[in-house]
Each structure stands twice: as structure tokens, then as C-alpha cells.
Amino acid sequence: MAKxxxxxPPDFKWGAATSAHQVEGNNxxxxxxxxxxxxxxxxxxxxxxxxxxxxxxxxxxxxDYAAQMGHTAHRLSVEWARIEPQEGVWDSAAIDRYRYMLxxxxxxxxxxxxxxxxxxxxxxxxxxxxxxxxxIVPWFERYAAHVVDALKDLCDLWITINExxxxxxxxxxxxxxxxxxxxxxxxxxxxxxxxxxLAFTVVENMLRGHAAAYHAIHRVQAEARVxxxxxxxxxxxxxxxxxxDRFCARNRDQVFNQLLLTGLLTGRYDRPLxxxxxxxxxxxxxxFIGLNYYSRDLVKFDRGQPTTAIFGRxxxxxxxxxxxxxYGELYPRGxxxxxxxxxxxxxxIYITENGLPxxxxxxxxGYLLTHLREVWRAINQNVPVMGYYHWTLTDNFEWAEAWNxxxxxxxxxxxxQERRLRRSGELYGEICRRGLIDDDLVYEYAPGLxxxxxxx
Ligand code: IFM
Numbered sequence: 001m002a003k004x005x006x007x008x009p010p011d012f013k014w015g016a017a018t019s020a021h022q023v024e025g026n027n028x029x030x031x032x033x034x035x036x037x038x039x040x041x042x043x044x045x046x047x048x049x050x051x052x053x054x055x056x057x058x059x060x061x062x063x064d065y066a067a068q069m070g071h072t073a074h075r076l077s078v079e080w081a082r083i084e085p086q087e088g089v090w091d092s093a094a095i096d097r098y099r100y101m102l103x104x105x106x107x108x109x110x111x112x113x114x115x116x117x118x119x120x121x122x123x124x125x126x127x128x129x130x131x132x133x134x135x136i137v138p139w140f141e142r143y144a145a146h147v148v149d150a151l152k153d154l155c156d157l158w159i160t161i162n163e164x165x166x167x168x169x170x171x172x173x174x175x176x177x178x179x180x181x182x183x184x185x186x187x188x189x190x191x192x193x194x195x196x197x198l199a200f201t202v203v204e205n206m207l208r209g210h211a212a213a214y215h216a217i218h219r220v221q222a223e224a225r226v227x228x229x230x231x232x233x234x235x236x237x238x239x240x241x242x243x244x245d246r247f248c249a250r251n252r253d254q255v256f257n258q259l260l261l262t263g264l265l266t267g268r269y270d271r272p273l274x275x276x277x278x279x280x281x282x283x284x285x286x287x288f289i290g291l292n293y294y295s296r297d298l299v300k301f302d303r304g305q306p307t308t309a310i311f312g313r314x315x316x317x318x319x320x321x322x323x324x325x326x327y328g329e330l331y332p333r334g335x336x337x338x339x340x341x342x343x344x345x346x347x348x349i350y351i352t353e354n355g356l357p358x359x360x361x362x363x364x365x366g367y368l369l370t371h372l373r374e375v376w377r378a379i380n381q382n383v384p385v386m387g388y389y390h391w392t393l394t395d396n397f398e399w400a401e402a403w404n405x406x407x408x409x410x411x412x413x414x415x416x417q418e419r420r421l422r423r424s425g426e427l428y429g430e431i432c433r434r435g436l437i438d439d440d441l442v443y444e445y446a447p448g449l450x451x452x453x454x455x456x
Contacts, residue, residue, distance in 0.1 A: 004454040005438040006376040013111065013387025014432035015073035016066060016409060017353050019118035019162065020082075022396040023058070025050035030081035031126035032119065032399075035190040046402035052394050053417055059101060062394045065410050065421055067108040070433035074105055075352055075389045077115035077162065078151075081122035084143055095150045102154035113350070113389070114151065115159040115229065116144050116213065119167055119189065119399070126190065131167075131202040137209050144213035145220050152221040159290055159352065160213045163231040164206035165256050170399075172199035173307075188400040196307060200271050207263045207279055214285040228264065229290035229352040232257045232341075234334040235297050238315040244301035248312030252299055255311070261289075265345060288386070289342055290352030293335045295328025296320075323356040323363060325405050330356065330367060336374035343383040351375065355391035357398070357405035364409075364424035365445040372437060373453055390428060394419065 021027050025048065036047050052058045066074060082094040102112050117140070121130045130136060144160065161167075170189035173196055210228055217224045235252040237245030255272060263269045267283030270276045299312035316322070320329035335354065342349050354371055358364045372388070379385050395408035403414055409425035412418070421429075427445045431437055442453050 003439055005436050006373060008376060008435045009379065010435060012379075012385075012435065013073035013350070013389075014435075015071040015075065015110065015387065015389045016393035017075035017389040017391050018052075018054075018393055018396065019077040019115065020054075020079035021048060021051075021118070021120045022392075022398070023052040023054040023062075023076075023394070024079065025053050025055050025058075027051075027079055027081065027120065029085050029123055030079065030120040031123060031130070031190045034123065034126075035192070036402075041192070042400055042402050043404050044402065046404075048397040048402075049414065050417070051397050051414070052412060054101075055097070058394075058417060060104065061419060062410065063104055063108060063110070065419070065425070066110060066393055068421070069409070069425060069429035071110055072432070073111045073113065073387055073389065074393075075113040075115065075159070076101070077118035077159075078147055079120065080117065080125070080143055081120065083147060084122060085124075086122075087124050087139070090146060095147075098151060099154060102151060106154065111157070112155045113157040113159065113352070114147075114155050115162050116140075116147060117160065117209075118162040130191070131205045131209070132198055133201075134205050134208055136205060137212050140209040141212035141216045145216040148217045148220045148224065152224075156221060156224050158217055158224055158226045159229045160210045160217075160226060161206050162229045163292060164203050164210075164228070165260055166231050167206070168199040168202040169256075172196070172202060197273055200273060203260065204269050204271060204277070204279070207260070207269055207282055210264070211279060211282040211285050215281060225287040227286050227288040227290045227347075227350070228260070229292050230257075230260060231292040231294070231353075232338045233293075233295060233297055234331060234337060235299050238298040238300040238312075238317075242301065245299060245312065248301045248308075248310065249299040252297070252311050261345070264289075286345075286347055288348040288350055289345060290350050291338055291342060292353035292391070293338050293351065294354065294356070295323075296331040296334045297328075321363070323367075324358055325401065327357045327405060330363065330370075332367075332370040332374050335371050336378050339375070339378035339383045339385060340381070343378075348384045348386050350386050351388045353389060353391040355407050357401075357407050358424075359406040361411075361422045361424050364422065365427050366449055368424060368428055368431070369437060369442055369446055369449055369453060372431065376437070 021032050105112050172193050214226050235249040237249045239245050298315045300315040302308035302313045392407045394410040395406040395412040398405040411420045
């Protein structure tokens with residue numbers, strides 16, 4: 001067996017990522033809570049309920065696990081519906097609670113990164129069409145300024161919006177293809193509409209909201225570093241010889257991966273199905289870019305519907321290892337490819353999410369090792385990767401899949417709130433504490449991967 005060590009930079013940030021609705025519990029005043037309570041929206045009609053009880057005891061317990069693993073960073077989100085429960089009404093108790101949470105992190109040597117919008121909207125915002133119109137832009141700007149002003153002594157690393165592309169697609173475009181394997185509603189997120197045009201409008205308004213928030217945050221906190229968490233997937237033709245599959249894969253890449261990036265870098269929103277627009281104040285509104293990377297999709301042309309003729313259908317890769325629930329192919333190389341692509345922006349990069357659903361934890365150790373090896377490779381090619389936030393710390397409410405997909409380094413029984421550190425959590429702890437991966441560690445946690453990890 002080769003003796004070898006992959007060293008990470010000494011100041012590299014190690015942590016996990018979470019979001020408010022998925023962990024806090026009893027988030028009764030947002031659109032996701034309302035959505036969950038309609039039969040048929042969530043698999044088996046499960047509910048977020050108490051989630052991981054982060055509004056209660058669960059928070060400290062999970063944070064203790066993070067500290068035990070040696071995390072030095074944590075990405076969490078704050079819930080707009082708690083902070084501004086009605087338009088213009090600010091809840092100082094909610095802010096106090098978030099101050100308490102950030103202080104508890106700092107006390108444990110964990111640097112927070114705070115996301116302002118992670119999928120859920122206050123009911124009052126949802127009732128006014130949320131991101132479908134640009135009326136939301138000043139509301140979001142005011143909310144961002146309020147939060148940053150209240151938390152600025154505890155945090156200077158901000159994500160305005162999580163995954164605008166996923167928010168728009170999941171809420172406005174029904175899933176299609178072999179991967180859409182269960183009886184989902186029209187689309188799997190609220191508001192459950194079916195309109196590609198609206199999806200593009202939503203992304204446009206999110207870009208406007210981001211730009212307004214970016215400038216507002218810098219006005220309140222000069223030293224702030226502000227970014228977006230962008231979900232990027234590798235799209236490849238299912239049949240490499242088919243130019244139609246290649247055409248569809250390119251279109252998907254353009255719309256899912258590139259559209260938002262181009263907008264953020266140049267200020268130009270190349271709106272498909274519409275006229276390109278310059279968005280005022282948007283150009284270069286990134287101090288860093290957050291990458292959420294999970295998987296690769298194979299794409300097959302299908303003339304059945306206009307959308308599948310342009311964007312194809314997702315096809316399963318018969319040769320690939322899949323994670324639980326057909327969530328996606330395990331494709332570590334895709335992380336390297338996306339990091340190299342983002343390096344072209346010249347921006348510092350944080351991997352703001354990366355993980356897999358794996359209830360019995362038989363794939364997660366290998367997933368961590370192979371994906372972190374790709375991070376290490378990218379860093380060695382001078383890609384400025386500043387940190388890695390694994391999705392996620394503790395099993396949490398996985399949106400339309402609810403409790404059926406388990407992404408946690410810590411296993412949770414949501415009924416009893418009992419927790420247990422998974423073996424992958426032990427492994428990740430070794431990596432975080434030592435800042436390296438060596439052959440002994442691979443041999444101990446995933447012996448079958450030694451040659452792949454350390455070839456030659
Ligand atoms: O749980 C989600 C998260 O909220 C956003 N990114 C993907 C994760 C796993 O599906």
C-alpha cells in the first residue's frame with residue numbers, strides 16, 4: 001500500500017451546513033409549513049414538526065457534535081418568517097435567539113456563515129406572489145439590512161440566497177424523466193406551479209433581490225463578505241454519439257449552471273424565452289462564490305414535449321453507484337470540474353454544500369474521501385477553495401422527501417430526538433481535526449478505496 005498524505009491548507013475551514021426550516025422545528029409562519037400540511041405534497045405526508053429541535057435543546061446537542069468533530073465553521077440560515085413575521089414587524093426575540101446561536105458557535109471556535117434566504121418565505125410574502133414579481137426586492141433588501149445590522153458583531157460571512165435555480169425549478173417546473181420516480185405534485189416545492197416562464201422570472205427577481213441585498217449589507221457592514229450558494233450539476237449526454245442529447249445537455253448546463261453565474265458576474269440576465277436584460281447594480285456583486293455540488297445528470301433528448309425537446313429528460317446511469325432514493329449518481333470528479341470552472345471567475349470559493357442521502361452510512365465514508373480528494377486536487381492546481389461545509393450535520397427535514405432521505409453525519413430519530421454520531425462523522429472528525437487524509441485513514445474507513453485514492 002502506498003504511503004501518502006493529502007494535506008489541506010492550515011486555514012482551510014471545515015464544517016457542515018444546515019438551513020432554518022430543515023432543523024429549527026415549528027416554523028409555522030412560512031410557506032413551507034403551509035405546503036407540508038396539504039395532503040400529497042410531501043412523501044408519505046410527513047411533516048417537519050420539531051425537525052432537529054434547533055429552536056429548543058437540539059441546537060446545543062448538534063453543535064457539541066460539530067465541536068467534537070473539530071469543525072471550525074458552520075453554515076446556517078435564519079428564517080425570514082420568524083424575524084419579520086408580518087410586513088414591517090420585527091421580532092427581537094427571534095434575533096436574540098440567533099444571537100445566542102452564533103455566540104454559542106463562536107464559543108466553540110466555529111465561525112458562522114449565515115444564509116438569509118434558504119427556500120422558505122414568510123406567509124405574508126408568499127401571499128403576495130413571493131419572487132414572481134419584483135415587489136419583493138425592497139422587502140428582501142430591508143430584511144437583509146435588518147439581519148446584518150443585528151448580527152454584524154457575530155458574523156461577517158453572508159449568503160444572500162440559497163440555490164435560486166433549484167428554488168425556481170422545484171417550485172415552477174415539474175420533474176421529468178426516469179429520475180422523477182414518485183407521484184410528486186405539479187412541482188415539488190411551493191407554490192407548486194407549472195410555468196417555465198415564471199421560473200425564469202423568479203430567477204430574475206432573485207438576482208435583483210441579491211443585488212439589492214449585497215449593497216445593503218455592505219452599507220451596514222463594510223467588511224462583510226457576501227456570496228450566493230449556487231447549486232451546480234454536471235450534465236452529460238446519455239448517448240455520447242447523439243447530437244440531440246448533446247444539444248439538450250448543453251442547454252441544461254446553460255440554464256441550470258451558467259445563467260445565474262453570468263448574471264452575477266456581468267449584470268446581464270440572458271433570459272431564455274424572453275429578452276436579455278441588464279440588471280442595475282448586479283454586476284460583480286460577489287465577494288466569493290458558494291458551490292453546492294451533489295451529482296451528475298445524464299440527459300436524453302425526447303421530442304414528447306417542448307421542454308424535453310430542448311432540455312431533455314434525466315436518464316439513470318446504469319453503470320454508476322447511486323445514493324439512497326435515486327437522489328443521484330456518485331460522481332466525485334464533477335466536484336473538481338466545477339471547482340475548475342468556478343476558478344475562472346477569479347473569486348474565492350467555498351463549498352457550501354456537498355453530501356448524500358445514506359441512511360445506513362455505507363457510502364458516506366467513501367463519498368467524503370473521494371470528494372475531498374477532488375477538493376485537494378483543485379487546491380493543488382491553485383483553485384482558491386477556502387472551506388468545505390458538508391451537507392449536513394444531523395439528519396433533517398429533506399423538503400418533499402421529508403425524513404426519507406438521511407444526509408447527516410449525525411443520525412437522528414426525529415420522534416425521540418435521539419442522536420448518534422455515524423461512522424462517517426468519526427471519519428470526518430479525523431479529517432477536520434488533522435487537516436489531512438492519509439492512507440491509514442482510508443485503510444481504516446474505506447479499505448476498498450486505497451488504490452483509487454492513492455494511485456501508483
Ligand atoms: O437539503 C437540501 C438543501 O436544502 C439545499 N441543497 C440540497 C440539499 C439536499 O437535497
